[in-house]
Amino acid sequence: MNDEIIEESIDEDAxxxxxxLIGDEDRARSRTRMLMSLMKAIDIDGPEGEVEVFKAVADPCRLRIVKLLKEGELCxxxxxxxxxxPxxxxxHHLSILREAGLVRERKDGKWSYYRLADSAVNEMIKQARELKKIK
Structure with missing residues (x-):
């Protein structure tokens, strides 16, 4: 990104x-420029997709479904x-997991079968467990 554009958009209050806080105006200006550049990159990527995934597994019932599906496809x-x-x-829970991209549905006549969408879902659960161990 162009330095002049970033420089123009730097919030003087920030x-x-x-x-x-840090006692150095030049360093503060440089760090603010870097932070604004990072935030623009984050905003371009849009955190909405990640938020949807985390919201989907934040519900205990949906997390239980994901853990059930680790063992394979289920009706x-x-x-x-x-x-x-019921x-x-x-x-409803499966719909939220499907919309978040965590599970896939397969229809077989009147039956619907679900499986994890990707091995990354297993890895995400494993990483969450590991993070909880670290204190």
Whole structure:
């Protein structure tokens, strides 16, 4: 990105606040420029997709479904039985997981089967478990 454009968009209040905290106006200006550049890159990528994924697995019932599907493909009726939840509730949770890209659906006649969308879903759960161990 062009340095002049970044320089023009630097918020002087942000520079002053950071300068008060770190005690060096030149360093504050440089760090603010770097931070603004990072934020623009983050905003271009758009965090909405990641937020949707994290929201989907933040629900205990949906996380349980993901963990069930680690063992392989299951029919909705099997997931309902395992969770002891009604079909409508189970389908709602599966819909959220599917929209977040965490599970895939396969239709076979009147039956719907679900599986994890990618091995990355397993890895995400494994990493979450590892992060929780680190204290």
């Amino acid at each position: 520079i002053c606040s950071l300068a008060r 909705v009726c099997e997931i309902m039985t395992a969770l002891d939840k 079909q409508s509730t189970t389908s």
